[in-house]
Amino acid sequence: MTEPDGATEPERAVPESRGVSRRGLLGLLGAGAAGAAAGFAGGAATAGVALTAGTHGGGSAGASVFPFYGAHQAGITTPAQDRLHFAVFDPDAGLDREGLIGLLTDWTAAAARLSQGLEVAEGGAVGGSDYAPPADTGEALGLPASGLTITFGFGPELFETADGGDPFGLAARRPSELVALPRFQGDALEPARTGGALCIQACADDPQVAVHAIRNLSRIAFGRATLRWSQLGFGRTSSTSTAQTTPRNLFGFKDGTANIKAEEPGVADEHVWVQPGDEPAWLADGSYLVARRIRMVIENWDRVQLGEQEQLVGRSKGEGAPLSGGTEFTEPDFEASGATGTPLIDPASHVRLAHPTMNGGARLLRRGYNFVDGNDALGRLDAGLFFLSFQRSPEQFVRVQTSLAADGLNEYLKHVGSAIFAVPGGVAEGEFVGQRLFD
Amino acid sequence: MTEPDGATEPERAVPESRGVSRRGLLGLLGAGAAGAAAGFAGGAATAGVALTAGTHGGGSAGASVFPFYGAHQAGITTPAQDRLHFAVFDPDAGLDREGLIGLLTDWTAAAARLSQGLEVAEGGAVGGSDYAPPADTGEALGLPASGLTITFGFGPELFETADGGDPFGLAARRPSELVALPRFQGDALEPARTGGALCIQACADDPQVAVHAIRNLSRIAFGRATLRWSQLGFGRTSSTSTAQTTPRNLFGFKDGTANIKAEEPGVADEHVWVQPGDEPAWLADGSYLVARRIRMVIENWDRVQLGEQEQLVGRSKGEGAPLSGGTEFTEPDFEASGATGTPLIDPASHVRLAHPTMNGGARLLRRGYNFVDGNDALGRLDAGLFFLSFQRSPEQFVRVQTSLAADGLNEYLKHVGSAIFAVPGGVAEGEFVGQRLFD
Numbered sequence: 001m002t003e004p005d006g007a008t009e010p011e012r013a014v015p016e017s018r019g020v021s022r023r024g025l026l027g028l029l030g031a032g033a034a035g036a037a038a039g040f041a042g043g044a045a046t047a048g049v050a051l052t053a054g055t056h057g058g059g060s061a062g063a064s065v066f067p068f069y070g071a072h073q074a075g076i077t078t079p080a081q082d083r084l085h086f087a088v089f090d091p092d093a094g095l096d097r098e099g100l101i102g103l104l105t106d107w108t109a110a111a112a113r114l115s116q117g118l119e120v121a122e123g124g125a126v127g128g129s130d131y132a133p134p135a136d137t138g139e140a141l142g143l144p145a146s147g148l149t150i151t152f153g154f155g156p157e158l159f160e161t162a163d164g165g166d167p168f169g170l171a172a173r174r175p176s177e178l179v180a181l182p183r184f185q186g187d188a189l190e191p192a193r194t195g196g197a198l199c200i201q202a203c204a205d206d207p208q209v210a211v212h213a214i215r216n217l218s219r220i221a222f223g224r225a226t227l228r229w230s231q232l233g234f235g236r237t238s239s240t241s242t243a244q245t246t247p248r249n250l251f252g253f254k255d256g257t258a259n260i261k262a263e264e265p266g267v268a269d270e271h272v273w274v275q276p277g278d279e280p281a282w283l284a285d286g287s288y289l290v291a292r293r294i295r296m297v298i299e300n301w302d303r304v305q306l307g308e309q310e311q312l313v314g315r316s317k318g319e320g321a322p323l324s325g326g327t328e329f330t331e332p333d334f335e336a337s338g339a340t341g342t343p344l345i346d347p348a349s350h351v352r353l354a355h356p357t358m359n360g361g362a363r364l365l366r367r368g369y370n371f372v373d374g375n376d377a378l379g380r381l382d383a384g385l386f387f388l389s390f391q392r393s394p395e396q397f398v399r400v401q402t403s404l405a406a407d408g409l410n411e412y413l414k415h416v417g418s419a420i421f422a423v424p425g426g427v428a429e430g431e432f433v434g435q436r437l438f439d
Numbered sequence: 440m441t442e443p444d445g446a447t448e449p450e451r452a453v454p455e456s457r458g459v460s461r462r463g464l465l466g467l468l469g470a471g472a473a474g475a476a477a478g479f480a481g482g483a484a485t486a487g488v489a490l491t492a493g494t495h496g497g498g499s500a501g502a503s504v505f506p507f508y509g510a511h512q513a514g515i516t517t518p519a520q521d522r523l524h525f526a527v528f529d530p531d532a533g534l535d536r537e538g539l540i541g542l543l544t545d546w547t548a549a550a551a552r553l554s555q556g557l558e559v560a561e562g563g564a565v566g567g568s569d570y571a572p573p574a575d576t577g578e579a580l581g582l583p584a585s586g587l588t589i590t591f592g593f594g595p596e597l598f599e600t601a602d603g604g605d606p607f608g609l610a611a612r613r614p615s616e617l618v619a620l621p622r623f624q625g626d627a628l629e630p631a632r633t634g635g636a637l638c639i640q641a642c643a644d645d646p647q648v649a650v651h652a653i654r655n656l657s658r659i660a661f662g663r664a665t666l667r668w669s670q671l672g673f674g675r676t677s678s679t680s681t682a683q684t685t686p687r688n689l690f691g692f693k694d695g696t697a698n699i700k701a702e703e704p705g706v707a708d709e710h711v712w713v714q715p716g717d718e719p720a721w722l723a724d725g726s727y728l729v730a731r732r733i734r735m736v737i738e739n740w741d742r743v744q745l746g747e748q749e750q751l752v753g754r755s756k757g758e759g760a761p762l763s764g765g766t767e768f769t770e771p772d773f774e775a776s777g778a779t780g781t782p783l784i785d786p787a788s789h790v791r792l793a794h795p796t797m798n799g800g801a802r803l804l805r806r807g808y809n810f811v812d813g814n815d816a817l818g819r820l821d822a823g824l825f826f827l828s829f830q831r832s833p834e835q836f837v838r839v840q841t842s843l844a845a846d847g848l849n850e851y852l853k854h855v856g857s858a859i860f861a862v863p864g865g866v867a868e869g870e871f872v873g874q875r876l877f878d
Contacts, residue, residue, distance in 0.1 A: 057449055059752070065769070075521075084648075085811070122867050123693055125756055125757065126745065126755070126756045126757035127768075128745060129744075129745070130744065130745050130746030131744050131745075131746060132744055132745065132748075133741060133742050133745065134691070134741075134745045134748070134756070135857070137689075137691050137737070137741050138687065138690075138691020138692070138693075138756055139687045139688065139689050139690075139691045140685060140687075141756075142684070156668065183809070192816070205523075206674075207673035207674060208648075208674040208686075208687075208809065211673065211674075211809075211811050211822075214820075215689075215737065215820060215822075218818075218820070219738070219741055221740075226818040227814050227818035227819070227820070228819075229813065229814065230811075230820070231813060231815050232673070232811055234647065234650065234671070234673070235521070235645075235646060235647040235650075247647075248577065248578045248579075248580060250578050250654075251577075251578075251580065252573070252576050252577020252580065253577070254579045267506070269473060298654065299658070299661075300659075302572060302576050303568065303572050304572060305564065305568075305570050305571055305572050306564075306567060306568070306569050306570075306571065306572065306573045307569030309573070312568075316565070316571065317564055317565045317577055317580075318564065318565035319582065339606065340538075341787065347638035362546050363537060370578070370647065371649075372524070372650050372669075372671055373667045373671075373812060373813065374668065374670060374812065375666050375668065379629070379657075379665040379666035379667065380666070381653075381657070381666070383650075383654075400827070
């Protein structure tokens with residue numbers, strides 16, 4: 001995936017041209033299927049960035065298959081899939097360095113298979129012994145890979161436990177920037193949705209496929225690590241490819257118009273990927289992931305007049321154009337003013353405060369999802385944005401979030417969960433994810 | 440939708456051949472769009488049952504549009520869409536009969552528009568005054584109708600409040616069968632997920648479209664009715680059309696193989712639709728809806744050996760064939776025994792206990808969804824089946840559920856929520872949903 005000149009290409013989708021699915025592979029399990037899987041995994045990609053429009057068998061969307069192995073982990077610059085299951089784990093008491101390496105090795109093997117549309121292990125849900133639990137939980141049998149990517153990250157607590165312990169001998173290798181995020185204006189963090197030692201981001205175009213991945217990886221961790229918190233997202237709120245349309249968040253506005261796109265490899269190197277000269281060396285080609293559960297008070301927002309909604313955001317609601325004029329992708333002009341001399345884009349608007357020019361050039365690769373988790377006791381939907389961003393340094397996020405302290409939108413949202421992870425670089429065949437951390 | 444001989448056709452999908460979407464309509468709002476909407480709503484269906492495989496614009500699945508008006512409400516025999524948002528409301532104190540009629544009238548008008556891919560009202564999210572809140576919350580702008588159906592139901596509490604009141608003058612018109620379900624073996628019902636006076640089932644192939652519908656209908660109810668509980672489902676667990684493949688539940692098994700299908704209108708008349716001679720007359724062409732939130736203890740299930748899993752279900756895990764032999768749609772043979780004389784299908788298996796022959800011929804039209812709502816404090820996924828079934832009489836469900844008291848699967852599940860609703864018949868243009876209840 002890395003060109004000789006160091007430029008990085010976005011992950012590419014392999015059209016599932018042979019109609020391979022978990023069902024199709026049921027009859028093939030064994031050497032043949034292993035060969036087919038290696039064929040996919042080994043970089044058989046030949047097409048350009050493909051969205052998940054491929055269908056096969058008439059009706060089943062999401063036939064894309066993304067390579068698991070590569071210079072970077074998939075699921076970052078990969079064109080954002082439609083659905084998310086995100087899970088955070090804590091190591092169980094008694095897990096030691098070898099145990100952790102074992103877990104990461106098992107997770108890697110499973111993720112490599114799952115992302116190719118295979119069952120989690122040979123033997124699968126129906127191919128093993130009648131007298132053993134099935135290797136795979138089975139609910140994705142017959143479903144295509146659906147663009148599944150599985151991305152792993154390491155939280156601060158992997159390097160130092162809450163009581164100052166270092167069970168994995170990793171304290172000296174901790175990235176100096178991998179610390180809990182500072183408290184921001186308006187934070188109302190719930191401990192049950194905050195922090196954690198290990199994370200797995202599963203994105204797919206079929207939620208059943210994403211859920212299946214997290215469930216099976218959780219199961220593999222049994223006795224070694226325990227799920228601490230998790231979050232489903234039903235709709236992507238950002239594009240990470242110029243080939244994707246910009247989706248809408250639950251404020252009803254297009255979100256992520258100015259996001260970093262896979263088609264800008266130079267930009268990704270500058271803003272997303274930890275570079276070879278950066279510290280620590282083991283994190284090169286990786287990134288930092290920030291996760292924030294942002295509850296939106298949508299019932300109140302829905303009573304705000306259109307003009308004020310647009311003023312708070314700084315863009316029009318329909319087109320998503322900056323209020324300084326043009327269309328969605330026109331660069332906002334923060335100097336433009338109307339007939340009365342008032343700036344067309346309010347100085348306290350979200351688009352201005354989040355803009356790189358206000359944040360020392362900081363840009364984020366956003367990859368968040370809308371969520372609705374039922375409702376609260378007052379009959380308000382428990383809805384909002386599960387914000388995910390990848391950046392070369394956590395400082396980028398801190399700058400933007402600090403700037404947003406003045407954001408008028410804060411009246412309509414509340415950050416209730418927060419976590420940060422170091423996302424190691426990609427995996428080569430025969431390695432486990434994050435292996436360089438342990439070298 | 441009703442043929443002269445009384446036979447009922449399934450709802451039909453209208454391919455969105457003109458590529459109409461909320462985005463497309465932004466430029467059309469006004470008389471032209473209203474005309475287009477009426478064209479869809481007026482029964483322009485000409486195709487047979489179509490699944491939601493239609494794509495337009497390259498990549499956007501779910502372009503189906505189902506008629507809102509008809510002899511029956513949509514969302515029952517409609518081919519089950521992929522995603523669900525289900526919501527239950529209680530009337531606010533002070534709502535009277537006229538207020539309730541007003542709410543149902545407003546809900547009907549909104550649902551008729553939303554199901555056709557229109558914004559909830561003219562003016563929409565961006566077409567109204569800058570100085571008023573937008574009529575539509577906007578997050579579905581640009582998305583197609585995505586097969587959205589909106590189905591309304593009336594719970595026992597609409598006819599008699601908890602304190603014996605009758606604020607709507609409906610007590611005398613209450614269906615004698617519309618009472619809270621009896622307590623079943625193993626029930627562990629949570630009050631916050633049980634009961635309610637009004638329900639709305641929103642099904643669509645895009646979860647953002649289903650969420651948008653519930654959100655806007657909740658908003659319309661502000662000051663008149665308040666959301667009591669709600670549930671999202673990410674994956675359908677039943678087919679309601681022979682053209683659909685059978686999906687899998689979170690036990691990893693195909694679910695709903697023997698479900699009532701839209702292509703069996705005689706069966707639907709016998710088992711799903713309240714018939715003209717049934718009591719009460721106002722409910723003719725309607726149905727009864729049972730909703731059960733069934734939590735699955737999937738971590739324990741995943742440790743059960745394959746042979747035992749299959750014995751408990753009575754079907755093979757891969758193919759879904761009855762253990763008496765054949766393929767998925769082979770009728771199970773409960774008399775067949777193996778070499779040792781043991782029945783091939785265990786007498787306590789789910790397939791046998793749920794089978795019509797064990798329940799006086801009772802059949803249900805199942806329309807449930809898989810859910811995962813994060814995890815509990817012990818690190819177990821809060822996962823399971825949000826069971827929905829439609830039947831001509833609640834007695835059908837009671838029989839089957841009573842029979843399932845002996846089901847070995849009960850070790851791995853727990854019913855934590857329950858509700859029942861009378862679902863009125865379909866709506867003609869100019870009527871509001873359930874109007875005959877008030878005549």
